[in-house]
Amino acid sequence: MRSDRLNDIFAALADPTRRAILARLTAGEATVTELAEPFAMSLPAVSKHLKVLERAGLIARGREAQWRPCRLEADPLKEVADWVEGYRRFWEQSQERYDRLDDYLRQAQGKEEPDDQTTP
Amino acid sequence: MSDLKVVADPGTHEIVITRTFDAPRDLVFKAFTDPEAVAQWWGLRGSETTVDELEARPGGRWRFVQRSGNGGEEGFHGVYHDAVAPERIVYTFEYEGMPGHVLLETITFAEQDGRTHMTDRSVFQSVADRDGMLQSGMESGAAESMDRLEEHLAKG
Numbered sequence: 076m077r078s079d080r081l082n083d084i085f086a087a088l089a090d091p092t093r094r095a096i097l098a099r100l101t102a103g104e105a106t107v108t109e110l111a112e113p114f115a116m117s118l119p120a121v122s123k124h125l126k127v128l129e130r131a132g133l134i135a136r137g138r139e140a141q142w143r144p145c146r147l148e149a150d151p152l153k154e155v156a157d158w159v160e161g162y163r164r165f166w167e168q169s170q171e172r173y174d175r176l177d178d179y180l181r182q183a184q185g186k187e188e189p190d191d192q193t194t195p
Numbered sequence: 196m197s198d199l200k201v202v203a204d205p206g207t208h209e210i211v212i213t214r215t216f217d218a219p220r221d222l223v224f225k226a227f228t229d230p231e232a233v234a235q236w237w238g239l240r241g242s243e244t245t246v247d248e249l250e251a252r253p254g255g256r257w258r259f260v261q262r263s264g265n266g267g268e269e270g271f272h273g274v275y276h277d278a279v280a281p282e283r284i285v286y287t288f289e290y291e292g293m294p295g296h297v298l299l300e301t302i303t304f305a306e307q308d309g310r311t312h313m314t315d316r317s318v319f320q321s322v323a324d325r326d327g328m329l330q331s332g333m334e335s336g337a338a339e340s341m342d343r344l345e346e347h348l349a350k351g
Contacts, residue, residue, distance in 0.1 A: 161330035170199055171240050173214050177197075179226055179236035180218040 080132075081158065084151050087131035092116070093124050097133060100147040104137075110145065208325050212315040220304040220311040224281035227251075227302065233259065251278035257286065273297070281306075288317070296324050 087093055096110055111121040125145060128134040132151045137144045202211045216223050226232045228251035238244040238261040247258035258272035270291035276299075277285040284302045289295075298319045305312045319325040 165329050166201060168239060169201055169212060170197060172238070173197065173199060175236040175240060176226055177216060179232065180216055180222060183222055184218060
């Protein structure tokens with residue numbers, strides 16, 4: 076993934092209002108007025124947030140001039156998840172490798188498994 | 196509880212891994228430099244590692260082959276630059292699935308109260324190489340993509 080694209084997505088996700096808007100859109104399409112309801116915010120302020128989300132590709136808006144319902148676009152979120160997944164896997168693999176070394180070192184020292192229930 | 200830390204500052208060529216082991220450093224050093232010991236723990240869970248060669252001295256070579264449960268084989272090799280028992284090992288590391296991407300790994304062991312604190316510093320040839328390693332968890336990532344390619348080819 077291009078890093079400027081990632082920058083746009085993470086910048087869009089860095090705001091709690093925008094995350095709340097995305098969360099609302101998981102329930103289905105909504106108009107700007109509907110999206111503005113839970114927030115103490117003017118419609119233009121909400122529109123600004125929507126523009127950021129749209130530029131990041133996280134939402135798409137309908138064509139009808141007055142109606143223009145917003146809907147969630149899942150693909151960029153998937154890309155973010157994949158990006159994070161790579162790091163998670165590296166971390167888990169490192170954990171796994173050194174846990175195996177722990178096992179070896181325990182055996183080499185003639186120590187019991189830590190989960191062994193026998194009392195000393 | 197493991198105290199594993201992985202530090203990879205943005206835009207640098209390095210990954211620094213630290214971890215404490217509940218064993219004296221003589222034993223930890225041996226775990227990294229004795230062929231029989233390495234074969235017992237090296238690699239991912241569910242895989243088996245064969246040590247082709249391991250000569251932990253300046254100029255000595257190493258090559259390990261990791262066999263995964265599904266029969267896949269991954270080779271890794273390099274050359275020791277230094278091995279000072281029981282405190283330090285320096286070697287190059289190259290994954291044979293991505294030849295030409297060589298990193299330099301320095302592992303140091305410090306002992307305190309019978310426990311060993313390891314610092315494993317890998318220096319890559321480029322930021323892109325470093326990020327590639329971080330991103331894919333290189334070995335399994337490559338293995339998985341080969342599996343996917345096989346699946347794809349099998350579908351015709």
